[in-house]
Amino acid sequence: MEILQRIEYQPARVSGGYTDRILRIDLGARKITIQELPPDFKTKYTGGRGYALRLIWDGTTAETRYDSPENILVMASGPLGNDPGFPGTGKFIVGTISPLTDTFVDSNVGGHFGPILKLAGFDALAVSGISRQEVVVLIDGDASTISIAAAPAYGQEADEGALSYGENLLKVLNGGEFGDCLAAVTAGKGALHARFGIINSLYFDRKRNRIRSKQAGRGGTGTVMRRKGLRAVVVRSGLSKGHGNNPVDREGVRQAGSQLKEVIAKCDPKQFHLAAWGTTGLSEYMDKFHLFPVNNFQYGHSRESPKLFAGVFLDRYFSKNMPDGCYYGCNLACAKGAEGIELTRGPKAEKVVSVDGPEYETVGAVSCMGIFDAHFVMEYSWYCDEYGLDTISTGVTTGFLMECYQRGFLTAADVGYPLEFGNIDAANRLLHEIATDTGFGKVAGQGVARCKNWVARNYARRNGMSAAEALAELSKFGMEVKGLEFSMYITKESLAQQGGYGFALKGPQHDEAWLIFIDQVHKELPTFEHKANALKWFPLIRTWFNAAGLCKLPWIDVRNPEAANTPEPAKNIPTLDLFIRYLNATTGSHKKLQDILDDSERLYILQKLINLRQGKGARANDQIPLRAMGPAFLNEYAARADYYDEWLQKELGNGELPASREERHRLLLEKRREAYQQLCDVVYEKKGFTSAGIPKRETVEKFGLLDEQADKLLKQFGL
Ligand code: SF4
Incomplete structure (x- = not known):
C-alpha cells in the first residue's frame, strides 16, 4: 500500500468512557491532527451525535453543501459505546451535511468500528477536505500510526463493491486472514453516483467466520465519503474489548448490564422475538394494522404481504439458532444473517453470497415497490449494501416513480421501459442503473425531492401546463420531507x-x-x-x-414487565433506569x-x-x-x-x-x-x-x- 502521509502517535487510554481526543483528517491538505478536547466539551455535548453537531456547527457555514471541501464527515461512538457487560454498546453515528437535505444528517450504525476507534484512542474521527486521488485511512492503535494511503485496487474490477472491497482490505491488513482487532467502514460505487449512498460498517464475526456488515443507511453519508475521495477507513486495536471503557464503577456496570440482559432473555421471546426473527417480525404487525407500505404508501396492507412475513425469512434464509449480536454482549441479537444465497439477477447473477439482514426497513422498501418476493428482498438487500445504496431511499424513490408511471406522469419512453408496481425486472433494472449512473438511474439516483422536480418539468412540457401545477400534484404522493425519503411506516392514521x-x-x-x-x-x-x-x-x-x-x-x-406499574408504560422507565445506572457507573456522574x-x-x-x-x-x-x-x-x-x-x-x-x-x-x-x-x-x-x-x-x-x-x-x- 502506498503511504501518502503518516504520523506516529501515542493512543490515549479510555477512561470513564472517554479518551477526550478527536482525530481530525484533512484529505485535501493530507493533514492529520489530534485534537485534545477541553473538559467541558463532553459535559455539554455528551458524545456521538452531540460531537458531530458541534463540529458541523463550528466548521461549516450556510453555504456548505455535501460536496464542499469544508463539509465534515464525523464518526463517533459515545461514552457508553464499547462495554460487552451491557447490551447494545457497539453503536456509533456518522454525521455530516447531507446530499439529500442540505442540512445535518446522522445515521446510527452497529458493528465494531466505534468501539475499536475508541480503543485506538479517539472519541471521534472528523474527516474534511477532498482528496485528488482515492485514499484509505488507517488508524492503527497497535502500531501507534495513522496513515493516509492510496486506495489499493483489488480483484479484476477497477471498482469493486463496498463489501468485497472492505473484505479484501481487512484480510490483507490482517496478514491474509480475518481477525476481530480490525474493523472498517466503506462505501461502494453506488454511493459515488446516487445522493443516498450508505456507509457499510464491516466487522469480523467469529461465529460465522466471515466479515459481516451493518449500515449507516440514511441521508447520503456514503455519498459524502466517496465525494471526499475516501474509499475506506480501517481501525485496529488489539486491546481487550471487555471493560473497554475502564468504567469508574465496574461492578455497577456489571450489575446494571446483567439485569438488562435478564429482562431481554425473559421478555423478547414473548414479545418481538428479535433474537429469532430480527426486525422482519415487524412486517406482520404492520400489515395487520394497515401500516405496511404498499405501492408507495398508497395502502397499508395487502393479501400478498404474508409472503414477506418473518416466518418466510426464518424458514428459507436465516441461519437457525445463531445468536447474531452486532457487537459483543448484546443478547437481543437482532442482526440476522443468511448464508449461501444465490443471486438470480443483476451483474453478479449466479454468484453465491452471504446476506446481512434483511431488516424490516428493507422488506418494507420492496413492498413499497409493490413486490412480494422474498428472494428479491434478499438480492435487493445484498446489492444495495454492495453498491452502497440506502435500501429505504432506493425503494421509496422507485415506488414514487412507479406511481408517477401509474398516474401518467411518466411514460415508458421517459424511463426506457414500463415501470409498473410489482414489476421485479423493472425495479431490478432501475437499481443497477442508479448504482452505475446510467439510463433513468441518473434521474432516480437524485432521490424523491429532486425527481419530483424533474418529472414535473418533463410532464408540464409535454402537456402544456405549468411545472408548478404538476409539482403540486406530485407533492401529494412524493414521500419526502426536507429532502429525505420516508422510512417504512404508513402514517395516515397516526x-x-x-x-x-x-x-x-x-x-x-x-x-x-x-x-x-x-x-x-x-x-x-x-x-x-x-x-x-x-x-x-x-x-x-x-x-x-x-x-x-x-x-x-x-x-x-x-418492554420491562415492571413498566406496567408505572404511569406511562410506553416510556419503559424501569429499563431506562438501568441505562442511567450504566451511565453513572461508567462516567462517575450522578445523573x-x-x-x-x-x-x-x-x-x-x-x-x-x-x-x-x-x-x-x-x-x-x-x-x-x-x-x-x-x-x-x-x-x-x-x-x-x-x-x-x-x-x-x-x-x-x-x-x-x-x-x-x-x-x-x-x-x-x-x-x-x-x-x-x-x-x-x-x-x-x-x-x-x-x-x-x-x-x-x-x-x-x-x-x-x-x-x-x-x-x-x-x-x-x-x-
Ligand atoms: S444486535 Fe440488534 S439489538 Fe443488539 S446492538 Fe445490534 S442492532 Fe441493537
Whole structure:
C-alpha cells in the first residue's frame, strides 16, 4: 500500500468512557491532527451525535453543501459505546451535511468500528477536505500510526463493491486472514453516483467466520465519503474489548448490564422475538394494522404481504439458532444473517453470497415497490449494501416513480421501459442503473425531492401546463420531507407519527420518534395531548441514545414487565433506569432521567439551529405530503371506505355524512390538514419554538447555545 502521509502517535487510554481526543483528517491538505478536547466539551455535548453537531456547527457555514471541501464527515461512538457487560454498546453515528437535505444528517450504525476507534484512542474521527486521488485511512492503535494511503485496487474490477472491497482490505491488513482487532467502514460505487449512498460498517464475526456488515443507511453519508475521495477507513486495536471503557464503577456496570440482559432473555421471546426473527417480525404487525407500505404508501396492507412475513425469512434464509449480536454482549441479537444465497439477477447473477439482514426497513422498501418476493428482498438487500445504496431511499424513490408511471406522469419512453408496481425486472433494472449512473438511474439516483422536480418539468412540457401545477400534484404522493425519503411506516392514521416524521430534524426517519407502535398497536397515546407530549419527550430520549453510543432496541423493543406499574408504560422507565445506572457507573456522574433529557435538549436545539442556518428549520420545512396525513386519492379512500366513513362520522360528532364519496374524501382531508396544523402549534409551544417553528431566544440561551453565530441567525428571524 502506498503511504501518502503518516504520523506516529501515542493512543490515549479510555477512561470513564472517554479518551477526550478527536482525530481530525484533512484529505485535501493530507493533514492529520489530534485534537485534545477541553473538559467541558463532553459535559455539554455528551458524545456521538452531540460531537458531530458541534463540529458541523463550528466548521461549516450556510453555504456548505455535501460536496464542499469544508463539509465534515464525523464518526463517533459515545461514552457508553464499547462495554460487552451491557447490551447494545457497539453503536456509533456518522454525521455530516447531507446530499439529500442540505442540512445535518446522522445515521446510527452497529458493528465494531466505534468501539475499536475508541480503543485506538479517539472519541471521534472528523474527516474534511477532498482528496485528488482515492485514499484509505488507517488508524492503527497497535502500531501507534495513522496513515493516509492510496486506495489499493483489488480483484479484476477497477471498482469493486463496498463489501468485497472492505473484505479484501481487512484480510490483507490482517496478514491474509480475518481477525476481530480490525474493523472498517466503506462505501461502494453506488454511493459515488446516487445522493443516498450508505456507509457499510464491516466487522469480523467469529461465529460465522466471515466479515459481516451493518449500515449507516440514511441521508447520503456514503455519498459524502466517496465525494471526499475516501474509499475506506480501517481501525485496529488489539486491546481487550471487555471493560473497554475502564468504567469508574465496574461492578455497577456489571450489575446494571446483567439485569438488562435478564429482562431481554425473559421478555423478547414473548414479545418481538428479535433474537429469532430480527426486525422482519415487524412486517406482520404492520400489515395487520394497515401500516405496511404498499405501492408507495398508497395502502397499508395487502393479501400478498404474508409472503414477506418473518416466518418466510426464518424458514428459507436465516441461519437457525445463531445468536447474531452486532457487537459483543448484546443478547437481543437482532442482526440476522443468511448464508449461501444465490443471486438470480443483476451483474453478479449466479454468484453465491452471504446476506446481512434483511431488516424490516428493507422488506418494507420492496413492498413499497409493490413486490412480494422474498428472494428479491434478499438480492435487493445484498446489492444495495454492495453498491452502497440506502435500501429505504432506493425503494421509496422507485415506488414514487412507479406511481408517477401509474398516474401518467411518466411514460415508458421517459424511463426506457414500463415501470409498473410489482414489476421485479423493472425495479431490478432501475437499481443497477442508479448504482452505475446510467439510463433513468441518473434521474432516480437524485432521490424523491429532486425527481419530483424533474418529472414535473418533463410532464408540464409535454402537456402544456405549468411545472408548478404538476409539482403540486406530485407533492401529494412524493414521500419526502426536507429532502429525505420516508422510512417504512404508513402514517395516515397516526397523527403522532405524522409529527414524528414531520418534525424529525433530519427528515422522516423513525429513529427520532418511532411512535407508530405505541400509537397504533398498543394504543397508548389516546388523546391529542398524549401525542403532543410524546413528540417532545421521545425525540429527546432517543437523541440521548445517539449521543451515548447505544442501541435503542433493548429499551424500546423489549418492554420491562415492571413498566406496567408505572404511569406511562410506553416510556419503559424501569429499563431506562438501568441505562442511567450504566451511565453513572461508567462516567462517575450522578445523573437522573431529567438530567439526560436536558443534555439531549441542548443537542436537539443545536441541530435545530443548524437546520435554520441551512434553510430547513422553519414550519414550512416540517410540512408533510398529503398522503402522509390521509388517503391522498380516491382509490386509497375506496380501499378502506368503511373505516374512513366511521372516522369521519366521529369527527363530525356523529352527524350525517355527505352523500357523495368525493365530498366525504374532501372533508376527511380537510380535517386531517387541520389536525396537523394544530399539532404543529401545540408541539412548537412545548419545544420552546415560535409558531413559525423557530426556537425562541430564551430557549437557545437556556442551553448555553447563544454564541455569535446563533445570535446573528436568530436576528435574521426577528428574534
Ligand atoms: S439489538 Fe440488534 S442492532 Fe441493537 S446492538 Fe443488539 S444486535 Fe445490534
